[in-house]
Amino acid sequence: MKRIYLILFLLALTLFSALSTGFYLLYRLVYALALILVSSYIWTWISSWGIEARVERRTSRAAKGENIEARITVRNTSFIPKSWLEVQEMTDMPGHLEGMAIGLPSRGFRSWKVSTPCKRRGIYTLGPLRVTSGDLFGLFRRERYFGDVHTLIVYPQIINLHHFSIPAADLPGEGSAVHRSFSITPSASTVKDYTYGESLRRIHWPSTARMGKLMIKEFDQGPSSDIWLFLDLHWDVQAEQEEESTDDYGATIAASIARKYLDAELSVGFVAHGDDRYVLPPETGPAQMARIMEVLAKGKAQGKVPLEEALAQEEALYSRNSSVVIITPSYREEWIFVLKELMRRRIKVLVILVEPSSFGGRDSNLHLSGNLARNGIPSYVVSRGDDLSAVLSHMYRGPQMAEVFPGHPGRLL
Missing domain, CATH: 3.40.50.410 (von Willebrand factor, type A domain)
Incomplete structure (x- = not known):
């Protein structure tokens, strides 16, 4: 927009000089500057006319570390080619890609994929899609918006914590007694022979291979x-x-x-x-x-x-x-x-x-x-x-001082 102020200043200065001196070349310069202003303004409006745009997105939920993919399509429904358009999806999501500059032929379209990494958990807004048109001299810009505002939820990552457990024996007032459970819990205690009717999910395959018969895991009730x-x-x-x-x-x-x-x-x-x-x-x-x-x-x-x-x-x-x-x-x-x-x-x-x-x-x-x-x-x-x-598979006891129970991953000393 600074260019338009410069052109207006030059136009006013040239017009004042022309009126003061009567020099005909200055009048021609005034006409040329005025023609540039009017034609640039008209061109900007024509460039934004007959435009359709949409965003297609498969999901509104993701986890941190994943990518959100979308397809953006911009179509020119008029017979006038569009030499310069800037397309950008409005969002407060960090890491979202900047706008893309495109041109469109008469009654043509452009379609492309956008992949945005989910770098932070949170709730973000996506949309609308902003399409900006302008003139060849960069004097005027016109913005149009397409689509609605959508919500994107980015969840935290989930890590498998196979050996993490909440210790009971180290806490004051607690004994180390363990009770067997028929349900699957985070703490596998021992293995025993498989009995007909028990869940196949509890089979301990390494022990089965070693013993030559089906062995299943028994679980503690937990702390x-x-x-x-x-x-x-x-x-x-x-x-x-x-x-x-x-x-x-x-x-x-x-x-x-x-x-x-x-x-x-x-x-x-x-x-x-x-x-x-x-x-x-x-x-x-x-x-x-x-x-x-x-x-x-x-x-x-x-x-x-x-x-x-x-x-x-x-x-x-x-x-x-x-x-x-x-x-x-x-x-x-x-x-x-x-x-x-x-x-x-x-x-x-x-x-x-x-x-x-x-x-x-x-x-x-x-x-x-x-x-x-x-x-x-x-x-x-x-x-x-x-x-x-x-x-998170062993407690912190200072440098090189973390231990776990031998044979019982996740059981803390």
């Missing part, structure tokens, strides 16, 4: 009846580097743990204090998983309540049969005192520390692992770039 996931979304402790953030890692961990235990038919609840207070009471089944995923996609790390206050506010949610998994990048020590109070009530507590300095944060929370260990609170540490399935 508790209810599992609560507490995701820390306090804004002041978050960190981000190269499109990877502590809150996205936390959401992935929460989703993965929820899937593991809900698949085992255990009750899982969820709590987070972010841009809003999110509380999902413990329930079982696919519907609960869907609710947790919706909240994880929606929740933003904009919480104003620090972890120690949020934990204290939600103490009444937990019963003696609860296990609470806290996922946090916090480097503050105050919240550990709240966990000690939960443990005094015989509530099982597990902490997953997301290390903020690995995401470019100013502080580290590795010093908290020692404090947690001294208070009998098991913990895991996750850093940027870690294989989550691997680091």
Whole structure:
């Protein structure tokens, strides 16, 4: 638009000079500038006339790391060719491709695929489609919009946590007694001979091959009846580097743990204090998983309540049969005192520390692992770039000090 102001300034200056001097060449220059302005304006309107555009998209839901594919089609229904059009889909989604410049022949069309990577979980808007026309001199631009605004939900990734478990033996007041279960749970205890009528899903194939007969897995009932996931979304402790953030890692961990235990038919609840207070009471089944995923996609790390206050506010949610998994990048020590109070009530507590300095944060929370260990609170540490399935298969005990039970993957020492 700066060019139009320059042309108008030159036109006014030339007209003033022509009227002052009466020099005929200046009058010709005035006519030429006026002709350029009028023809450019008309050309811009003609270029936007007779245009149709649409976007075809197969899904409105995806997971972080996936690509959302769409097909954009722009058609010229008029007999006048379109020499320059800029096509861009309006969206607040990070990583979305910029507009594309095209030309269209008389009654022709262009169609192409657009693939957008889902780099961050969240709820985004897609559309409408903006088609911009202009003149050859870049003096005028006209925008037209096609289609409606659609919502895209990007869920966190889900990682298979085969060896992750919530320990019971290390917690105060708990014994190591194990009860057998006829249901499939996350904790395989032993194997036994197959009995007619038992589910084939429980067959342990390595033992079957070794023994030469069908062997099936027996499962523990698990450490508790209810599992609560507490995701820390306090804004002041978050960190981000190269499109990877502590809150996205936390959401992935929460989703993965929820899937593991809900698949085992255990009750899982969820709590987070972010841009809003999110509380999902413990329930079982696919519907609960869907609710947790919706909240994880929606929740933003904009919480104003620090972890120690949020934990204290939600103490009444937990019963003696609860296990609470806290996922946090916090480097503050105050919240550990709240966990000690939960443990005094015989509530099982597990902490997953997301290390903020690995995401470019100013502080580290590795010093908290020692404090947690001294208070009998098991913990895991996750850093940027870690294989989550691997680091969540053993507790953090400092450098080169993580162990698991021999022969029992996921059973923590």
